[in-house]
Amino acid sequence: MANYKMQMLVCGGTGCKSAEADGIVTNLEKAIVANNISDEVQVLTTGCFGFCEKGPVVKILPDNTFYVQVVPEDAEELVAEHCVKGRKVERLLYVNPDTKEIISDSKDMDFYKKQMRIALRNCGLIDPDVIDDYIARDGYQAIGRALTEMTPEDVIDVIKDSGLRGRGGGGFPTGLKWQFAAGYDADQKYVICNADEGDPGAFMDRSILEGDPHSVIEAMAICGYAIGASQGRVYIRAEYPLAIKRLEKAISDARDYGLLGQDIMGTGFEFDIELTYGAGAFVCGEETALIHSMEGERGEPTTKPPFPAESGYWGKPTNVNNVETFANVPAILLKGADWYSRIGTERSTGTKVFALAGKINNVGLIEVPMGTTLREVIYDIGGGIKDGKKFKAVQTGGPSGGCLTEKDLDTPIDFDNLIAAGSMMGSGGMIVMDEDDCMPAIAKFYLEFTVEESCGKCTPCRVGTKRLHELLEVIVDGKGEMKHIDELKRLSRTIKSASLCGLGQTAPNPILSTLDAFYDEYLAHINDKKCPAGQCTSLLSYYILEDKCIGCTACARVCPVNCISGEVKKLHVIDQETCIKCGACYDTCKFAAIEKR
Amino acid sequence: MAVNTELTVEKFNELEQYIDSMPSTKGELIRVLHKAQGIFGFLPQEVQKFIAKKLDLSTAKVFGVVSFYSYFTMEPKGENPIAICMGTACYVRGAEKVQDAFIKELGIKVGETTADGKFSLDALRCVGACGLAPVVLVGEKVYGRVTVEDVKKIISNY
Numbered sequence: 001m002a003n004y005k006m007q008m009l010v011c012g013g014t015g016c017k018s019a020e021a022d023g024i025v026t027n028l029e030k031a032i033v034a035n036n037i038s039d040e041v042q043v044l045t046t047g048c049f050g051f052c053e054k055g056p057v058v059k060i061l062p063d064n065t066f067y068v069q070v071v072p073e074d075a076e077e078l079v080a081e082h083c084v085k086g087r088k089v090e091r092l093l094y095v096n097p098d099t100k101e102i103i104s105d106s107k108d109m110d111f112y113k114k115q116m117r118i119a120l121r122n123c124g125l126i127d128p129d130v131i132d133d134y135i136a137r138d139g140y141q142a143i144g145r146a147l148t149e150m151t152p153e154d155v156i157d158v159i160k161d162s163g164l165r166g167r168g169g170g171g172f173p174t175g176l177k178w179q180f181a182a183g184y185d186a187d188q189k190y191v192i193c194n195a196d197e198g199d200p201g202a203f204m205d206r207s208i209l210e211g212d213p214h215s216v217i218e219a220m221a222i223c224g225y226a227i228g229a230s231q232g233r234v235y236i237r238a239e240y241p242l243a244i245k246r247l248e249k250a251i252s253d254a255r256d257y258g259l260l261g262q263d264i265m266g267t268g269f270e271f272d273i274e275l276t277y278g279a280g281a282f283v284c285g286e287e288t289a290l291i292h293s294m295e296g297e298r299g300e301p302t303t304k305p306p307f308p309a310e311s312g313y314w315g316k317p318t319n320v321n322n323v324e325t326f327a328n329v330p331a332i333l334l335k336g337a338d339w340y341s342r343i344g345t346e347r348s349t350g351t352k353v354f355a356l357a358g359k360i361n362n363v364g365l366i367e368v369p370m371g372t373t374l375r376e377v378i379y380d381i382g383g384g385i386k387d388g389k390k391f392k393a394v395q396t397g398g399p400s401g402g403c404l405t406e407k408d409l410d411t412p413i414d415f416d417n418l419i420a421a422g423s424m425m426g427s428g429g430m431i432v433m434d435e436d437d438c439m440p441a442i443a444k445f446y447l448e449f450t451v452e453e454s455c456g457k458c459t460p461c462r463v464g465t466k467r468l469h470e471l472l473e474v475i476v477d478g479k480g481e482m483k484h485i486d487e488l489k490r491l492s493r494t495i496k497s498a499s500l501c502g503l504g505q506t507a508p509n510p511i512l513s514t515l516d517a518f519y520d521e522y523l524a525h526i527n528d529k530k531c532p533a534g535q536c537t538s539l540l541s542y543y544i545l546e547d548k549c550i551g552c553t554a555c556a557r558v559c560p561v562n563c564i565s566g567e568v569k570k571l572h573v574i575d576q577e578t579c580i581k582c583g584a585c586y587d588t589c590k591f592a593a594i595e596k597r
Numbered sequence: 598m599a600v601n602t603e604l605t606v607e608k609f610n611e612l613e614q615y616i617d618s619m620p621s622t623k624g625e626l627i628r629v630l631h632k633a634q635g636i637f638g639f640l641p642q643e644v645q646k647f648i649a650k651k652l653d654l655s656t657a658k659v660f661g662v663v664s665f666y667s668y669f670t671m672e673p674k675g676e677n678p679i680a681i682c683m684g685t686a687c688y689v690r691g692a693e694k695v696q697d698a699f700i701k702e703l704g705i706k707v708g709e710t711t712a713d714g715k716f717s718l719d720a721l722r723c724v725g726a727c728g729l730a731p732v733v734l735v736g737e738k739v740y741g742r743v744t745v746e747d748v749k750k751i752i753s754n755y
Contacts, residue, residue, distance in 0.1 A: 015726040018739030052728025200684035203725030238631060238668055239724070277631055279666030282722075296626035298665040314624070357686030357727035364728060395685065431685045445688055449722070455665070587745060 004042040006083055007061040011124065013048030013210055014203070014242055016056040020072055021045070024056055027075030032083070034076075041083050047211015049124040050365040051111055054094065059106065059124070066106040067092040097361065097383065111362050114381055116343070118351045119167075119204075119327040120367045123211030128246050131253040134214040140259050142330035143218050146225055147267040155226040156182060159329065161337035163349035168194055168285065168322030169400070169426045169502070171348075171415040174329075180309035181227040181319040189229035190318040191220050193326055194290055195236040195243070198282040199398035200449065202429035204353040205323035207365050209236070209243035212327065213250035217273060219326035221260065222333065224271040227319050232273035235290055239280065247275065282399070282453035285427075286501045287312075287320040289455070300457045301501035322427070324353055344370030348414030358395075358431040359386045371412040374404060378432060389434040393517065397426030399446045399453075400506030402513025403439065422513045424506070438535035439518040440525055444472040446510035454503065461504030464495040468511060476536045480526040488515065537581050540596045544572050548593035555585035555594065602673040604643055608636050612644075616651050626652060626662055630669055639673045675710045675717030677755045679703075682732040684723030691744075692731040696720065698748040699733075715755065 010016075010025050028043045049057045054068035060082060067078065070092055081087045093102050094109060106112050117123075126133035134140070146155050160175030181189065193216060197205040209216065220232040236244055251273050254260040262270045276294050284290045284299040291313050293299035312318025328350060332340045341349045348370040354377065357363050361383030368377060374394060378384070385391050393403040402423035404411075411417050415425050433442065447469040456462045468491055471484050492508030499505050515522060524530045531539040544555070544564075551569040556562075563579050566572030574585070586594045615632050619625060629652065633644055640663050649656040663669045681687075681696045700706060703716055710717040726732050729741025733751065740751055 014724065015728045018726050018729060018732070018741060052726070055728055197725075198722065200688075200723040201686040201727060203723065203727065206725050239721070277627065278668075279627055279631070280668035280722075281666050293627065294624070296624040296628070296662070298661055355725075355727060357730065358689045363686070363730070398685075429685070431689060433689055437689055442689075445685070452667075 003039075005040045006042070008041060008043045008078075008083075009046045009059040009061065009124065010043065011047075011049050011055060011057045011059075012045035012128075012242075013052070013055075013207055015048070015052040017242070019056050021056040023072030024058065024070055024075055027072045028058075028079060031076045031079035035079055035084050037079075037083060041079070044127045045129075046126060047123040047128050048120075048207040048365055049106075050115075050120065050207075050367075051109075051362065052365065053361065053363040058092075064105045064107060066094055066104065066109070068094050110383065111364070111366075111381055114372065114376055115367055116351050116369050117367045118331050118340075118343075119208060119215075119324050119353050120211070120365070121331060122215065123207060123365075126212065128211055128213055129249055131214060131250065131257060134212070138334060139214055139330075140218055140257075142333035143221050143225070143259070144265055146222050146333060147265055147269055152182060152226045152228065155222060155333070158333060158337045159226070162332045162340040163337075163344075163347075164325065164328055164332060164340065165348060165415060166321060167324035167328075167352065167427070169397070169424070171425060174321060174325055177309065177321070178223060178226050178319060180307065181229075181317050184310055184317040186317050188231065188314075188316050189227055190313045190316055191223045191227065191229045191232040192287075192290070192294070192313065192318055192320045193220055193232070193234040194285065194287070194320055194322040195234050195240075196278040196284050196290065197237060197240075197323075197427065198285055198453075199427050199429045201357050201431050202355045202398060202427050204355050204365060204428050206237075206240050206243050208323050208327050208353075209240070210246055213243075213247045214254065215327045215330055216247075216323055217250055217254050217260065219329035220273060221264065221271045222329055223319060223321070223326070225269055227317070229317075229319070230270045230272070232271060233276050233294060233313070234273060235276050235278055235284070235294055237280070238277040244275065244277075251275075281455070282449075283455045283501065283503050286503065289501065290320065291318065298455070300455045301503075303500060324428070345412060345414045347416055352413070352425070352428060354428045354430045356382050356430050356432070359389065359434040359437070360384070360432040361386055368413075370414045373410050373412055375409040377413070377430070378409070382432065385432065385434050389436065391432070392435050392437060393433045393439070395423075395431040395433065395442070395510075396429065397424035397506075397509070398429045399449045400424060400502060400509055401426045401429075402509045403433075403442070403517055405517045422516060423509070436533050436535065438476070438531050438533035439514040439521050440472060441476050441531075441533075441535055443510045443514045444469065444476055447472055447507070450503065450507040454507070458499045458501075458504055460495045460498040461500075461507060464491055465504075465507050467491060468495070468508065472511070475522065475525050476531070476538070478525065478529045478536070478539045480522075482526060484526070485515070485522060534596055537583070540581055541576060542574055542579060542581065542583070542586055543595050543597065544574055545593050545595055546571055548591050550591055550593070552591070554588050554590070558584045558588045560584060602638060604637065604641065609647060611636050612647070613651065616648075622652050626654065626659065627666075630659075630663060634669060639670050641671060672708075672717075673710065673714075674719075676715050677735050678717045678719065680719045680721045680734040682722075682724050682726075682730070682734070683720040684727070684730075686723070686727035687731040690730040694745050695731050695733065695743050695748065698745045699752075702748055702752055716752070 058067040164174045165171040289299040289301040308318040353367045556564040563575040645659045649659045733740045
């Protein structure tokens with residue numbers, strides 16, 4: 001950092017990279033050379049800033065100016081104006097959508113005000129490919145302290161006292177898990193990092209690995225010291241090429257610096273990490289399934305006990321934690337259990353990273369203290385619902401979770417409150433839905449996912465989820481009867497109680513929670529043969545509005561079944577008998593003269 | 598066909614060399630399959646049999662693993678593999694309609710490849726670019742905020 005007067009941080013997360021962040025970096029560097037200021041201004045590619053909605057993001061230090069939706073063509077102006085003349089480029093600054101006020105400092109943006117970043121502490125601040133950047137931000141100090149000043153028992157005690165619970169979904173106390181693994185004697189033990197993030201709509205682990213890979217490496221080494229393991233494995237999705245690349249570089253750099261390998265920091269402690277690629281199976285988030293997959297087998301779960309702490313990878317004591325859990329560990333060790341346990345709620349300490357997505361204004365990655373309410377997350381940080389629509393539900397916990405509604409908005413978010421409200425924390429996906437989303441169709445969407453991802457070992461899950469999906473299909477097709485609701489409930493109970501692993505035990509949750517909160521929507525589909533949200537194609541009819549149709553014939557021309565009749569400049573009519581409800585006319589009409597109801 | 602799906606001796610040699618270079622093949626089936634798919638582009642019966650023999654496993658076991666994981670494919674992909682993100686964030690922002698438009702435009706179902714081998718169509722679960730939802734990938738290129746109207750334009754790029 002020291003020699004440069006100014007740094008331009010360009011977000012290099014997958015979201016911004018997809019939107020040509022690389023081109024921005026190239027053009028910025030060119031412009032810096034052209035303006036002869038290469039000695040003063042440095043361009044860095046960092047991890048995710050979290051504000052994906054307005055990406056690609058360019059942040060300039062030291063003045064903290066936050067430019068949004070930058071395109072490569074803006075680079076020249078940014079350098080010439082901001083870096084050379086010291087003038088901000090106003091048109092690229094963030095505008096508060098409510099007050100229309102231009103905000104240049106990210107600290108003043110509502111999106112960041114209520115956030116507290118522990119797991120994401122370095123994301124967007126350091127170049128993930130430069131180990132010195134991490135070290136400059138207290139990196140590898142925690143492992144240093146653990147190895148030189150603490151016994152393995154001390155380390156476990158700190159983690160236990162901090163109250164840290166597993167961030168992958170289960171919420172099991174991390175310190176306790178470490179203690180179990182430490183308690184078994186073996187010639188070899190393993191530390192596994194679960195980076196097989198499979199929840200649709202969740203990308204927190206990927207962002208940590210892309211933005212701050214060393215924090216996970218350091219934490220795994222700390223865990224190795226605590227439980228007595230010299231081998232670490234990261235089980236990572238093959239679909240995350242960028243995260244894999246950055247992690248590989250980070251591991252190799254850590255080895256070069258003597259922070260991995262034999263005799264770490266001259267203390268005699270040995271620890272090294274290898275990567276194992278997943279191949280796309282949601283069930284591998286379950287730790288026994290994950291371990292089988294790492295052994296080259298089908299990723300099917302097995303009964304516990306024995307727990308992995310006793311007999312895991314190749315039958316050896318194994319500790320499995322997910323990426324976000326690990327990312328918290330170095331910070332806890334440095335700042336102390338007291339500091340951490342004071343953040344959050346009594347039984348859920350610390351912070352949680354959420355991937356905020358769906359019909360919300362500020363899609364992005366956020367980290368808030370446990371106990372923050374859904375209302376704060378959705379309205380203050382998330383900026384409310386897109387296009388001024390009405391909030392309907394927020395889905396947490398992915399395919400295993402449930403939908404929370406208006407009445408839950410003021411519930412403080414923590415592990416236990418979410419379960420009490422009929423959902424769960426899960427890995428932290430938070431999908432916001434508005435009045436246009438049909439809840440039985442959403443339930444069907446999730447069941448489609450579980451049908452595909454059920455490993456097939458337990459019959460209730462393998463066959464049962466398929467039957468649930470069929471029942472939902474019948475309902476959204478408008479062929480449902482009241483008895484189908486009872487069947488959904490009965491089958492759900494069976495699947496929950498008779499499946500071996502979390503996937504099956506939670507698979508019916510999206511149905512049960514929507515049945516609970518949106519029972520009238522199911523009734524509308526069954527009794528009135530209507531979809532209140534106007535989403536279910538089979539229950540819709542298209543009509544041409546008399547006062548809006550100008551007779552342009554556009555709809556009649558696109559209709560694939562020729563069911564729209566009418567003369568030029570006269571009202572057109574849809575023949576409901578022939579209409580296949582493809583919606584082509586609706587999409588084509590430029591005069592909003594076609595209505596679906 | 599535009600894509601080279603031939604099972605040449607050179608490819609088998611490359612795979613054999615990779616397997617022979619491993620210090621131990623214990624538990625390494627998935628790693629080998631990743632490599633094989635990288636070489637051949639897909640994992641047809643012949644390749645699975647070859648791997649089974651090299652690793653001293655039954656072909657049934659290899660098939661069991663290949664068919665379990667969604668990343669492995671037994672069908673060759675098109676020259677430009679199109680993948681539509683069907684994660685929840687993309688779904689609520691209209692990914693299904695975009696998928697339907699691709700199906701209509703290409704005349705193939707999800708999981709199929711066009712007759713000329715130019716395009717294949719797949720659905721995938723969350724690429725994590727939810728800010729750009731709905732997202733479509735063509736090869737490595739990511740298209741964000743895709744609408745039904747964009748579909749023709751995207752296809753015409755290739």
